[in-house]
Amino acid sequence: MKIGLFGGTFNPIHRCHLTIARQVRDRLALDSILFIPTGTPPHKQLKSLAPAHHRLAMVREAIAEEPTFSATDLEVHRASPSYSIDTVRALQQKYGQGVELFFLIGLDAFLDIPTWKQAPDLLRTCHFVVIGRPGSQFIRLATLTLLPHISDESLRALDAGTVDRVDVPIEATAHLILLALAPCPVSASDVRSRLRRGLNLGDVLPVQVESYIMRFGLYKEAADLA
Numbered sequence: 001m002k003i004g005l006f007g008g009t010f011n012p013i014h015r016c017h018l019t020i021a022r023q024v025r026d027r028l029a030l031d032s033i034l035f036i037p038t039g040t041p042p043h044k045q046l047k048s049l050a051p052a053h054h055r056l057a058m059v060r061e062a063i064a065e066e067p068t069f070s071a072t073d074l075e076v077h078r079a080s081p082s083y084s085i086d087t088v089r090a091l092q093q094k095y096g097q098g099v100e101l102f103f104l105i106g107l108d109a110f111l112d113i114p115t116w117k118q119a120p121d122l123l124r125t126c127h128f129v130v131i132g133r134p135g136s137q138f139i140r141l142a143t144l145t146l147l148p149h150i151s152d153e154s155l156r157a158l159d160a161g162t163v164d165r166v167d168v169p170i171e172a173t174a175h176l177i178l179l180a181l182a183p184c185p186v187s188a189s190d191v192r193s194r195l196r197r198g199l200n201l202g203d204v205l206p207v208q209v210e211s212y213i214m215r216f217g218l219y220k221e222a223a224d225l226a
Contacts, residue, residue, distance in 0.1 A: 001099045002029065004129070005091065007036040007075070007084070010055050011048070012213060013062045014191050014204050016184035023181050024104055024129055025068060027165070033104075034091075035059045035071040039082055048192050050218050052076040061208040083117040088125050101126040102177075107136040111144070120146055124174050132158065132180045138166075147176065195219045 006021055013035075021033045037055045050058075056076050063069035074090060075082040084103070091101060103126050110130045113119050123146070132138065138158040141150060150168055157163040158180050168176040186204045194201055196219065201210050213219060 001031050001095070002102060003091075003095065003099055004028070004030045004033040004102045004104050005036060005088070005126070006033055006104045007038065007087070009049065009188070010035070010037045010059050011050055011188050012055065012191060012205070012209055012218070013059050014186050014188060014209070015206065016186040016204075018062060018066075018206070019184050020104070020131060020181065021069065024102075024131065024179065027179065028102060028129065028177070030068075030102060032068045032070060035063065035069065036075055036087060037071065037073075039075050039078055048189075048219060054212075054216060054218060058209050058212050061212050062206045064208065085116075085118045085122045085125065088122065092125070102129050103127065104129045104131065106131050106133040107138065107141075108133045111136070111140055114144060114146055123147075123176070124171050127175050127177060128170075129177045129179060132178075132183075134183050134185060138178060138180075141178075150178075192219045 004021070004024055006017075008017070010017065021035075024030065025033055037052065037059055039052045053076065056071060056073055059071045063071060075087060088101060088103065095101070105128065107130050110128070113123075116122060130141075138155040139152065141147060141155060142152055148168055148170060150166070154163070154166045158166055158178055161180060164180045166178040168178070170176055191201065191204055194204070195213065205213075
């Protein structure tokens with residue numbers, strides 16, 4: 001079994017999240033994708049961050065018709081701050097040794113991994129799937145000293161679109177997989193802005209998620225920088 005781990009605030013989940021999950025599932029022949037909404041970060045209170053139980057519910061609404069997608073409340077109900085290494089280890093214990101875990105992450109977020117808890121251990125714990133993001137370049141990975149050497153030529157080829165995948169062994173059981181996917185320009189902050197302005201959301205939100213937001217009156221507050 002090969003399971004993708006897709007974490008994030010999902011504030012709210014939108015069509016690009018689903019598109020990315022489908023593309024990674026298909027490209028890597030994953031058996032399933034597990035969505036992992038974060039809890040409410042105690043160190044970063046944002047006006048526009050919907051309560052965790054609402055964000056989890058919206059994820060479940062969005063993936064209800066996707067048989068290979070599921071969601072977990074593992075981080076939502078964790079009392080302490082959620083660290084990725086704790087989540088991955090908990091899931092490894094749950095699934096056992098017969099399952100390979102693939103941690104999905106955008107390139108922009110992955111560039112900050114040196115600041116994560118036990119980052120070198122985390123990179124050896126599971127596969128990392130780093131997905132290109134608008135405004136971020138793969139060549140910047142050359143500056144991350146905790147990674148094995150990746151040729152500048154390979155990174156520039158990803159940025160130029162002449163290749164769409166580069167695999168980098170970390171250890172025998174852990175790889176870094178760099179994926180260039182077709183760009184999907186929607187962001188959660190854009191969605192929230194459109195909600196506040198009463199604009200049409202049919203092209204960016206699953207209809208079930210839009211209905212949920214309207215039912216509970218989410219994202220009516222003033223804007224912030226999230």
